Amino acid sequence: MSMSTDHPHVIDVSNLSISLKNDNNSIAITRDVSFSIGRGEVLALVGESGSGKSVTALALMQLLGGNLSISSGQIVLTAIDGYSADIAKLGRNGRQIEAIRGARMGMIFQEPMSSFSPVHTIGAQIAEVVTVHEDVGRKEARRRSAELLAKVGIPDPVGALDRYPYEFSGGMRQRAMIARALVCGPSLLIADEPTTALDVTIQGQILDLLSKLKDELGMAILFITHDLGIVAQMADRVAIMYAGSIVETGSVREIFRRPSHPYTRALLEAVPRLGDIDERRRINPIAGSMPNLFEPPSGCRFHPRCPVAVHPRCSLERPPTFGSGGRLVECIHGEAELAR
Amino acid sequence: MDASAQAPRRRWWLFRRQPKIRRHDLASQWQLMWWKFRRHTLAMIGMVLLGLFAAMVIFAEFISPYPPFERNPAYVAGAPQIPSVIDENGNFRWPPFVQGLKAERDKKTLRLNYVPDPSVKWDVGMFVKGEPYRLLGFIPTDIKLFGVTTEGGFMHLFGTDFTGLDLFSRTIHAARASLGVGFVGVVISFILGAAIGGVAGYFGGWVDNIVMRLIEFIRSIPTLPIWLALAAMLPRDWSPLATYIAITVILSLLGWTWLARTVRSKLLATRQEDFVLAARLSGCSDTRIIVRHMLPSFMSYLIVDASIAFPEILLAETSLSFLGLGLREPVESWGVLLFAAQSIRSIDQAPWLMIPGVFVIIAVLAFNFLGDGLRDAADPYTR
Amino acid sequence: MTRFLMRRLAYTLATLLLVSLVSFIIIQAAPGDFAEIYAAKKADAGAVISAAQIAEVRRELGLDQPWYVQYGTWLANAARGDFGQSWTWRRPVGAVIAERLPLTLAIAFATLVFMYVVSIPIGVYSAVRRYSFGDHAASLIGYLGLAIPNFLLALVLMYLSQRYFGQSVGGLFSPQYSLAPWSWEKLQDLLQHLIVPVIVLGTSGTAFLIRAMRAAVLDELDRMYVLSAKASGLSPMQLLLRYPVRIALVPIASTLGWRLTYVISGAPIVGVVLSLPDMGPLFLNSLLNQDMQLAGALIFLYCALTIIGTFLSDVLLVALDPRIRLE
Numbered sequence A: 001m002s003m004s005t006d007h008p009h010v011i012d013v014s015n016l017s018i019s020l021k022n023d024n025n026s027i028a029i030t031r032d033v034s035f036s037i038g039r040g041e042v043l044a045l046v047g048e049s050g051s052g053k054s055v056t057a058l059a060l061m062q063l064l065g066g067n068l069s070i071s072s073g074q075i076v077l078t079a080i081d082g083y084s085a086d087i088a089k090l091g092r093n094g095r096q097i098e099a100i101r102g103a104r105m106g107m108i109f110q111e112p113m114s115s116f117s118p119v120h121t122i123g124a125q126i127a128e129v130v131t132v133h134e135d136v137g138r139k140e141a142r143r144r145s146a147e148l149l150a151k152v153g154i155p156d157p158v159g160a161l162d163r164y165p166y167e168f169s170g171g172m173r174q175r176a177m178i179a180r181a182l183v184c185g186p187s188l189l190i191a192d193e194p195t196t197a198l199d200v201t202i203q204g205q206i207l208d209l210l211s212k213l214k215d216e217l218g219m220a221i222l223f224i225t226h227d228l229g230i231v232a233q234m235a236d237r238v239a240i241m242y243a244g245s246i247v248e249t250g251s252v253r254e255i256f257r258r259p260s261h262p263y264t265r266a267l268l269e270a271v272p273r274l275g276d277i278d279e280r281r282r283i284n285p286i287a288g289s290m291p292n293l294f295e296p297p298s299g300c301r302f303h304p305r306c307p308v309a310v311h312p313r314c315s316l317e318r319p320p321t322f323g324s325g326g327r328l329v330e331c332i333h334g335e336a337e338l339a340r
Numbered sequence B: 001m002d003a004s005a006q007a008p009r010r011r012w013w014l015f016r017r018q019p020k021i022r023r024h025d026l027a028s029q030w031q032l033m034w035w036k037f038r039r040h041t042l043a044m045i046g047m048v049l050l051g052l053f054a055a056m057v058i059f060a061e062f063i064s065p066y067p068p069f070e071r072n073p074a075y076v077a078g079a080p081q082i083p084s085v086i087d088e089n090g091n092f093r094w095p096p097f098v099q100g101l102k103a104e105r106d107k108k109t110l111r112l113n114y115v116p117d118p119s120v121k122w123d124v125g126m127f128v129k130g131e132p133y134r135l136l137g138f139i140p141t142d143i144k145l146f147g148v149t150t151e152g153g154f155m156h157l158f159g160t161d162f163t164g165l166d167l168f169s170r171t172i173h174a175a176r177a178s179l180g181v182g183f184v185g186v187v188i189s190f191i192l193g194a195a196i197g198g199v200a201g202y203f204g205g206w207v208d209n210i211v212m213r214l215i216e217f218i219r220s221i222p223t224l225p226i227w228l229a230l231a232a233m234l235p236r237d238w239s240p241l242a243t244y245i246a247i248t249v250i251l252s253l254l255g256w257t258w259l260a261r262t263v264r265s266k267l268l269a270t271r272q273e274d275f276v277l278a279a280r281l282s283g284c285s286d287t288r289i290i291v292r293h294m295l296p297s298f299m300s301y302l303i304v305d306a307s308i309a310f311p312e313i314l315l316a317e318t319s320l321s322f323l324g325l326g327l328r329e330p331v332e333s334w335g336v337l338l339f340a341a342q343s344i345r346s347i348d349q350a351p352w353l354m355i356p357g358v359f360v361i362i363a364v365l366a367f368n369f370l371g372d373g374l375r376d377a378a379d380p381y382t383r
Numbered sequence C: 001m002t003r004f005l006m007r008r009l010a011y012t013l014a015t016l017l018l019v020s021l022v023s024f025i026i027i028q029a030a031p032g033d034f035a036e037i038y039a040a041k042k043a044d045a046g047a048v049i050s051a052a053q054i055a056e057v058r059r060e061l062g063l064d065q066p067w068y069v070q071y072g073t074w075l076a077n078a079a080r081g082d083f084g085q086s087w088t089w090r091r092p093v094g095a096v097i098a099e100r101l102p103l104t105l106a107i108a109f110a111t112l113v114f115m116y117v118v119s120i121p122i123g124v125y126s127a128v129r130r131y132s133f134g135d136h137a138a139s140l141i142g143y144l145g146l147a148i149p150n151f152l153l154a155l156v157l158m159y160l161s162q163r164y165f166g167q168s169v170g171g172l173f174s175p176q177y178s179l180a181p182w183s184w185e186k187l188q189d190l191l192q193h194l195i196v197p198v199i200v201l202g203t204s205g206t207a208f209l210i211r212a213m214r215a216a217v218l219d220e221l222d223r224m225y226v227l228s229a230k231a232s233g234l235s236p237m238q239l240l241l242r243y244p245v246r247i248a249l250v251p252i253a254s255t256l257g258w259r260l261t262y263v264i265s266g267a268p269i270v271g272v273v274l275s276l277p278d279m280g281p282l283f284l285n286s287l288l289n290q291d292m293q294l295a296g297a298l299i300f301l302y303c304a305l306t307i308i309g310t311f312l313s314d315v316l317l318v319a320l321d322p323r324i325r326l327e
């Protein structure tokens, strides 16, 4: 998992596996996930529903709940202020991880509707993040919150501080959510499908806002989405996830021009051709369905759906990973594909 | 206003589970409920307890060693006698026995005290001969479940009251009136609730509005004082049976609101559903639609409500009778028996008079357990 | 917000009016009217009363008027605190009740405080440590609390304290304080005596509230905003108290009116068993003696207390839940 970009890495994830413990047996939800993101870089994590994108995002902040836990791997955060730690070792609770959450890493979720408490004001919920992490008074925290609200484009930011979430529209709420995630100037922003619940025009505005803020604040973004259109617009690099593994990574250009994994190709073919721009370019169903994680296929997990599978090899052993740096493919044809 | 109308809760990770056909998908609604219910340990305990109560009601004469109104002048306000198989020397003895007793007058207080008479032991046996009675009301017999076999001996498992009546036999018999009030009360509440709630839910509009206001009103007034006042208005010279019926009606008069609410809201919800529409299009009458199509679709919720209403009525009757405003002798309910335990003086002398209260608690617990199990079983969102 | 409160206020007033009508009906429904009772009393005392005299008394008291006129008079008088005469006490009903109302209120208030103070932490604990030993213990106690009739609990507590502490728990004051003027010691004495009634009256409500709080917190723990607050760095305790618990308090507060109804409803019987000098024994005796003027006034008061309490809980709800203010 060596360097791929000229940016210093903010986060370096290597061989991250997450498992679900269930009546004494444990099921792997993700296997050996590795990626890294540099300053000012956007990595898009793409994959079908249930492939493990959200779980990975939550693991980065030690937010896995219930029976899910990190079973192996490293998550090395190197914040802009020089702070560095392996999050996988920090455990779910405690001062250290709390000092990272919200301050060095921010997260925004898919549902702007329910991500705010309905009975607290927007201002209180943003200012809280400041007072939790920094030794500042309430006045200062409020001022900072208003500043951020202005930055994310909320009109009358000072007045908005005292309004309640239900007084905001979905788009406004998502802006406020971004303000909350960014108010302490994090080095990494995790955005888990931040625009899925919004309509198309608002979606565009939010994406523009995120790009602008990224350039302004110089943070790294892990951007999770289904939508390859958004990927093309937002991301610098892409990681394709299938059934809990990252099967291919590369720059946007490489992935769109020369997809090397059969799954990536299938994803791209499922997208309407360039030109049908109005379409919401969601991933259309690919023949077959996502494997049941409780009974995963042997060997390459994609083999039951793979058009170029080599029998019986693909169903017997896990394929090797080819490539180097930021360009990796996990497929037996990987070497040939990359060389093409 | 409604607290449940909060931001939608999404267990967002639950959405993508792979569906798999299991036994569940092929079972009927009732079968499904039964499977869920069976896994609810407390509910099963409740069922067993209620089974025991049912046996008590049906076989009261058989279970109780004495008729409920037979005085034992030789043992007044006597403590419970517990049979034992270990004698005073620590030796095993069969058959079980209770210690013989003799009365002694306390020199100072002049009260009769009963002290053990070590020379006398009374044997206890099963299926012994007692007073003749009719089992189930028509089979003449004189076999009792248990009793003392020694001539001249007696055994009062729960002791006796201030008139020498056997508290155990009375408690067993009192299950009839107590559970009877609860049962009849629930039936009346059920009918009232289903009728009123049905009308409100089916017609909607202003009818619904009036009914809802009425329910809200009844709910916002404290029930016990009203019950007390209504019960106090019953003429004293009514026969015990008339009083019994009147008390039951009074108790259900204020208890129907829960059922009515459920019926109404479910009716409003199902009114729009396809099968009702289909029934209406095919020309069914209103009553027929309500009774044949809509009621069965939410029967399970009504049963849950009924199982919750039952203990409330039982508790209310007990409280009323305890205060002397509910049922009265010669009708026996647990509350009536507890009436004797009203003053601190009497419970200080004979604390066992509170035993019927234990039966009330167990009965209420059994119904609450059952209600919880039913509620979980009827809720399609629990597994 | 004002619209919501105005609506609730109007509703409260309408309910009060309805309750007054019910109370009046109860007074009227009892066999015999005041004039006849009065005559019977006089006759007991040996006086000879003619039918004409009864009619005279009846006219004086307005008992020959149609019921709605009588109701109007009764209501108008009641509004001024005049509920007529109690024949068992031979004093104005208002004065008899006024002596006992403060203690009734004190008990009800203390019980409410007890219930919420005990149940909220236990409920939160049960939710957070679901299926732990403590949770199971709390739910067992909860089941028992709901199943034990108030009066039985009162009896048992009385019996136990008589037997093991040699102290009678009846009444609200020890003998030496019952007639003494108010002092610090008297207040302490009162609080000590309040413990048993409060436990008795509060147990079932506490049991209910523990369950409700547990369910409400469990409901909230699953919500997205809890995760998103956690993602902004709150410690588990801060998180728990500021979000799920705070929000779970909304449905809990909305049950305050009901809880009060239950407490008030249970109060008479507990008052009787523990022989408290509150409205309970007064109420029971007035019913047993068919002193309907007194009984009617007491019913009205019991109902009025719960209705006003419900209104206050609505006000509290507005304070706790901003969404209501929007209306």
Ligand SMILES: Nc1ncnc2c1ncn2[C@@H]1O[C@H](COP(=O)(O)OP(=O)(O)OP(=O)(O)O)[C@@H](O)[C@H]1O
Pocket: A020, A029, A047, A048, A049, A050, A051, A052, A053, A054, A055, A056, A065, A066, A067, A068, A226, A293, B012, B013, B016, B017
């Ligand atoms: N708390 C949990 N308990 C059990 N299984 C879980 C839990 N959370 C996630 N999973 C499982 O982990 C897998 C990955 O879920 P995840 O939410 O990460 O998918 P996703 O890629 O984010 O999908 P989507 O695009 O729908 O958000 C799914 O199969 C899901 O069933």
Ligand code: SF4
Pocket: A262, A263, A300, A301, A302, A303, A304, A306, A307, A308, A309, A310, A314, A319, A330, A331, A332, A333
């Ligand atoms: S390893 Fe085999 S099955 Fe898997 S993607 Fe490559 S060719 Fe297909």
Ligand SMILES: [Mg+2]
Pocket: A053, A054, A055, A192
């Ligand atoms: Mg997701």
